[in-house]
Amino acid sequence: MMSLLRNPRFTSLFNWVSQISAETLSKPQLPGHSRxxxxxxxxxxxxxxxxxxxxxxxxxxxxxxxxxxxxxxxxxxxxxxxxxxxxxxxxxxxxxxxxxxxxxxxxxxxxxxxxxxxxxxxxxxxxxxxxxxxxxxxxxxxxxxxxxxxxxxxxxxxNEDAFLLENYHVFWNYGIDRKKMGKIFKEAREVFGYETGVLAAKIQAYEDLGFSKVFLSKVIVCSPSILIGDMNVEMAKVIGMLRTIGFGFDWVAENLSEEATYDWSSMHRCLRFLRDVFLDESELRELMKKQPRLVFESSGEWTLMLAGFETKLGSSSRSELSSLFQKLPEVPGLGKCVSNLRHCFLFLKEIEMEAAEIGKVLRVHSWWLCASRLKQTSTYLNILKCGKRRLCQVIQENPEEMKKWSIGLKVQPLPGSGVDFRESKAMKIQFLLDLGYKENSKEMERALKSFRGRGSELSKRFSFFVSLGLDEEVVKDMVRASPDVLTQASDVLETKVKYLVEELGYPLSALVAFPSCLKYTLEKMKLRFGMFAWLQARGKAGPKLAISSILVYSEKSFATRFVNRHPDGPKHFEELKKQLLCE
Structure with a gap:
């Protein structure tokens, strides 16, 4: 029954979700005649x-x-x-x-x-x-x-193109407006090169299936590719399935947009899947009346992706999936729904919630989470004034708390959590005293606000730097210079240090001199150092620069100083971005 959901395209959802993140016109210049x-x-x-x-x-x-x-x-x-x-x-x-x-x-x-x-x-x-x-x-x-x-x-x-105007007139005589022929030419240019009678015969073959002239005119504009090659059997199947459910040509034409281009094989897969989920045809008919976008938006691709998302999270029963589709909010575009769910998934992953708990939250609450766009994780940790563990606890106890955190709403700090909060604050204070801060000083208060996370976590992250072979006093100086380095998990810090020291060959002293380098994301590091290495290989950059000389520039300044040094630099820079998304 759910064979579609076991399609390989959905088998690596968690990896997929984590990875995804003026006109030019050249006219020929013709030599002028002397006259x-x-x-x-x-x-x-x-x-x-x-x-x-x-x-x-x-x-x-x-x-x-x-x-x-x-x-x-x-x-x-x-x-x-x-x-x-x-x-x-x-x-x-x-x-x-x-x-x-x-x-x-x-x-x-x-x-x-x-x-x-x-x-x-x-x-x-x-x-x-x-x-x-x-x-x-x-x-x-x-x-x-x-x-x-x-x-x-x-x-x-x-008139040098033997059949262009002939096929143009076939479309015109069939009732397709000239202004709509441009879309056909752009997406299926070869149909304008068909020999005499070929285009008319292809259109007639669809009429022989029972499609009216008015309906077929719109379908041709929406999906010109049906006129290429053999007859598009998938289109006939889709129309046949919709008619079986109770929808005629007029309803289909009403929901087709001439601005879009449709993939009928994808729409067919989507309809088959929905029929597997909704065994009751009357129930499916009511859903289609309410949500025709399930099939027509992006040819049903977003519907299949949403189903795959839920299936990977454990929602594999008909009742759970049908409930989700029936409760879908009136958000403009299913793509927006999937994007919001993906963003929520990454948010829960970034606050280190267990995979089983993430699945539980999203399975039960997807229908309203897909209508809400969450802010960046770091924003919540700052505004809510809590660590990741506390945030996980609040969400697991009442996931609907996230409704208060959507973009556009004012987010209020979480109330204190009693004994745990006091114990964590005491550990933070002791940690800062060990760093050399004076008790009850203004510097101490500012530092308490800067260091996110539990006191025990801060000590663990501090110990990581000492384990690298650095003197404790040196690490203290690093932390005082850049408190942000301790807001990251130890495994994240370890990955960044390995990249800079082991892969790029920078000494530990470079980290001591510029500890703020560790606040940049690993993706940004790989992108910029990868671009610099590419320039070096082509003789457009000198020897190794200080870490700060690569990372501190804004995107615009980095492009000016490095990317644009080589004519193919911008192109390679974009290719690097795409490669990093796929890693």
């Missing part, structure tokens, strides 16, 4: 200031559109509708063309000069041919940044 100089002077004279009578910029654009239509239809021989669309629906192209003509288009020409202006622009285009794919693709609803890489390198004119 264009006379034409250029004529055009400049007509639009740049010799005749001014108050015509606004949008009228100049309309005149340019008339000239474009005249050129594309009469001179280039494009069909009326294509030429009209290219002239009216390509504002970026038209404005760039006017800029190239170097006219002053804030100035005006009088009404009698309009026809002369059209003829002048047309003459200019005759002697300076444009790449017709640019206005054509823009007229299909694409922005320059979306179509610049789609322009053929070996063609300038639309």
């Amino acid at each position: 264009s100089f006379a034409t250029r002077r004529t055009l400049d004279a007509e639009v740049s200031g010799e005749k001014r009578s108050g015509r606004p910029r949008n009228e100049i654009r309309k005149v340019a559109q008339v000239a474009m239509f005249d050129y594309f239809h009469h001179n280039r021989g494009l069909q009326f509708l294509v030429a009209e669309s290219m002239s009216k629906n390509a504002p970026f192209f038209n404005d760039n063309l006017l800029k190239k003509l170097n006219g002053d288009f804030d100035a005006d020409a009088d009404a009698d000069a309009g026809d002369d202006l059209v003829r002048s622009i047309t003459r200019f285009l005759l002697f300076n041919p444009v790449n017709e794919f640019e206005p054509f693709l823009e007229s299909l609803g694409l922005k320059p940044s979306e179509y610049s890489h789609l322009i053929p390198c070996d063609k300038m004119f639309l």
Whole structure:
């Protein structure tokens, strides 16, 4: 029954959750014909200031559109509708063309000069041919940044592409708006290259399954890939399953977004899973009416991921999973729900809660936790004025306390915990006295606020530094200089020290000189030192620098001083970030 949830994609949830964390347009410059100089002077004279009578910029654009239509239809021989669309629906192209003509288009020409202006622009285009794919693709609803890489390198004119306009007309005659064809071209460009009759036959094959023309028009825009290769059987299965549950074509079309792109095989997996969970069809139908996003948002991927998350935590029964889906809050986007749960999972892991307890908390309370975004762990430890152990205890006793800690809410410190709190404070005081602080002094009070955790934990972390071979007095100086080093668990400190000393080869004296280096995350250390090593290998960086010289800079300053030293530096820096996420 739950075979889908045993899919390998979900088998390493804990590792997966822990790991995850202006337009450029290049247009060809065409050599101008020698005769264009006379034409250029004529055009400049007509639009740049010799005749001014108050015509606004949008009228100049309309005149340019008339000239474009005249050129594309009469001179280039494009069909009326294509030429009209290219002239009216390509504002970026038209404005760039006017800029190239170097006219002053804030100035005006009088009404009698309009026809002369059209003829002048047309003459200019005759002697300076444009790449017709640019206005054509823009007229299909694409922005320059979306179509610049789609322009053929070996063609300038639309009629050089044997089947482009033929397939364009197939879509147009089928009722698909030109502005929506751009999405089809971007996602399934090859369908515009089908030979005569192929595209129409593929569409007809879907109609033969009983799909209406209106419905199929929308599906094609939402998932153009169904026209590539053989018939998309998964789509037919999805529609068939939804109809069996009680949903018709209109309901499906209503929940499909033309801004999205759908993977019907993923939607099919999601529907099969939901049917396994909800054996009662009427119950599933009510859920789908209330939460159609379970299947349609990201083609059901987030639903499967959420189910995998819960299954890994132990929620493997139908009743637990069905209860979760029925209680899902009206949070915009299931992706947001999964992200919030992931963030909560990492929070509980960072405060060192036992895995079994994490599973217990999330299994029972996922339905409201997915609507709440928690802050960073360090923020809670500071504001709540408690250590990790106390925080775990509070959450285990009443997980709904976390409702008070969501982003946007004011968080209040936790009340004192009686004897345990007093004992821990006494141990902290004794620890600080051993470091050389004077009792009841202002420095002592500030230090008590700086050192988080129980007194016994602070002593353990202090002992770790002594175990490295450092003198106790030296360690005391380090702690007084950078109290933050003792706010981390001993195993975290050990991992950082091993990386700096054993892997990078820095002496312990480097840590003594700059103890604050240990407050940086291991990921940040690996990212920055990895970038520096890459620069060294390419002769763009000198010998080993002090630890502080690598870590103290802000992200912007580090990029300026190091990353940008090499032309491929920014690219390699991003690759390093991705590698660290996957470790």
